[in-house]
Amino acid sequence: GPAAGSGLGSIQPAALGQRAPEGRSGSASASTAAPAPGSDTYKGWLFKWTNYLKGYQRRWFVLSNGLLSYYRTQAEMAHTCRGTINLATAHIDTEDACNIVLSSGGRTYHLKASTEVERQRWVTALELAKAKAIRMMNDQSDEEPTSQSDRSEIQGTLKILVSKLDDLSTCNDLIAKHGAALQRSLSELEGLKVPLEGGEKIKAVNERATLFRITSNAMINACRDFLDLAETHCRRLQRALQYEREQRTHLEETIEQLAKQHNSLERAWREAFNLTAGSERVNKEDASDEDEDTEYFDFIELKLFSPPNLWFHSFCFTKSQMSPSCNDVSGKELLPRRQRRTHIPDKPNYSLNLWSIMKNCIGKELSKIPMPVNFNEPLSMLQRLTEDLEYHELLDKAARCESSLEQMCLVAAFSVSSYSTTVHRTAKPFNPLLGETYELDRLEEFGYRSLCEQVIVYPQKAFVYTFSNVPGWTLWQEITIASKFRGKYLSIMPLGAIHLQFHSSGNHYVWRKVTSTVHNIIVGKLWIDQSGDIEIVNNRTKETCQLKFSPYSYFSRDVPRKVTGVVADSGGQAHYILSGTWDDKMESAKIIQSSRGGSGSEGKQKTVYQTLSPKLLWKKYPLPENAENMYHFSALALTLNEPEDGVALTDSRLRPDQRLMEEGRWDEANSEKQRLEEKQRAARRRREAEATDALDEGADYERYQPLWFHQRRDSVTGETNFVYRGGYWESKEREDWTMCPDIF
The missing domain is CATH 2.40.160.120 (Porin)
Structure with a gap:
């Protein structure tokens, strides 16, 4: 059975939730009525695997803003969330007709719907929410607002709106002018002696022309109201944005000052230690720390992170350690x-x-x-x-x-x-x-x-x-x-x-x-x-x-x-x-x-x-x-x-x-790294240009394909991923690498 999952801390419905008491990577789900997929919020009952003793338990699930949260009851939505799954980084899978498996951040949640139809509705809603969450995450990653650029963009948008409103006003004046002339002509037609049927038609046309003038005036008034509202909210947003910028600047200055103080304390500690121990080596190193503005992070090991790694020493198991x-x-003798x-x-x-x-x-x-x-x-x-x-x-x-x-x-x-x-x-x-x-x-x-x-x-x-x-x-x-x-x-x-x-x-x-x-x-x-x-x-x-x-x-x-x-x-x-x-x-x-x-x-x-x-x-x-x-x-x-x-x-x-x-x-190395990155960007621009030209000409364009792997649907996980196509080691034996691209 699966191990139970957990969320984050207490929040309002459809936001991050607190640690789920269910424990390990849960399994779950049977659902009852839920809104139609495609709406911003999707709710319903599902059965969630909790642990080996209780098995599947009925939980209320709420899908909103790319987050799937669950509660023991609907009443709990007001105060206690039992767990939350961020769909932007989650993998959605199906085990059988009614089961859904969600994997996110090392946790696995097993859910079960009451019917296959309900399961399919949930899967559809989850996939749509995941796609939207990924788009939003990418959009946020690409945003790099600056104070001046934001203000210029907003002001530019307002200028365009004002210009368009002026165009509409000009069109409205013309409509009023031509409409008045049209109505005068229609009134003159009504005064002529025409058959009864013709007079009725002229009267109907006159009424429609009047309605048209009223509608165009209403449209211009609505556009003016929209612009006034946009200007009001723009000023409000600018004030809020300026406040957030000031807070961020203040936070940066505070953290920078804290880092300097931390460095000073560490340097003082080193000096005190060296004086006590009679060490001269560190004192020589401190001679390079005179410029605090550029050197105050020298005490930090400047290392980020990379995924796990391992090596291959010989490892011996005693015969008593396993069956x-x-x-x-003994197998084949290795060299x-x-x-x-x-x-x-x-x-x-x-x-x-x-x-x-x-x-x-x-x-x-x-x-x-x-x-x-x-x-x-x-x-x-x-x-x-x-x-x-x-x-x-x-x-x-x-x-x-x-x-x-x-x-x-x-x-x-x-x-x-x-x-x-x-x-x-x-x-x-x-x-x-x-x-x-x-x-x-x-x-x-x-x-x-x-x-x-x-x-x-x-x-x-x-x-x-x-x-x-x-x-x-x-x-x-x-x-x-x-x-x-x-x-x-x-x-x-x-x-x-x-x-x-x-x-x-x-x-x-x-x-x-x-x-x-x-x-x-x-x-x-x-x-x-x-x-x-x-x-x-x-x-x-x-x-x-x-x-x-x-x-x-x-x-x-x-x-x-x-x-x-x-x-x-x-x-x-x-x-x-x-x-x-x-x-x-x-x-x-x-x-x-x-x-x-x-x-x-x-x-x-x-x-x-x-x-x-x-x-x-x-x-x-x-x-x-x-x-x-x-x-x-x-x-x-x-x-x-x-x-x-x-x-x-x-x-x-x-x-x-x-x-x-x-x-x-x-x-x-830094200079060479910049050269390689620019070379890679130039290659990408060439591929994009070739793709655009092919589309303009109506021709097929084959996207970039890896040399040694190709995509295939995995029969176990159901995912589309890459598999080894073969040929690498044979090329090495032939010493033939003519097919390799020039990337370095």
């Missing part, structure tokens, strides 16, 4: 490991006024904002995605498991391990160029090969395909990274499903990543938290694993970065309890008995599990020596950008700005 069916079985580099040049000590850049990014999609390499680490997003394979041994071991439930435990540990190095890796990776690729060929050493390609630029979307022939599994994922800077923190929402299939058993697992949050963007030391729920589903056996990433709380007694989970069979019966932290290790404990315990903090009856001793599933590898001066790279990360012969001409290793940054030549 005999999971013990290692000795190639000697790869173990260090890169130390990171230069560059200062940067962070606030001068970030203050203009609040509320924006960061992938659309050019950033200097000072925010980056010398790896691309494609290379960071490949780092998910650091603990690939977990999948090798899982492939040899005869028990699908034990296999699920290892898959769950693998999904958690992908976050292990994000504790320190807070720097932003390079945004890939359209058509950029990255290969990780470890076939001879570890039996797998991985290929990534950037398939779409806006939104940033990449596809990763990994194949292992020893002992046999395939991993693929289509990832879109959506990020928003909120002033104090940065939210990163990876969208897209991850698929894993084992060749021998045919077990096919699907899950999605949780939301990552980078805190202390402006003041203090950056740190990252992972929060949300992951639901892993074995689509062959319908077994599930519900993982919960607990958000950090200063007042919580729990271990920081805590992860808990339950592995259940297709009937919802729990078999394993998972526990650990996403930055250190994961353990599994087999359930031998379960019973109902006392009430929990929310008055709900808890289930108490009796388990065997926990077994270690995964343990994080220590970072290499001197990692703090090498961007906190893991052993795998140190090798990812190592030059290799024979790779495609679009491979990230050949990207010049990234290579210059790795070598410590940051000024040259």
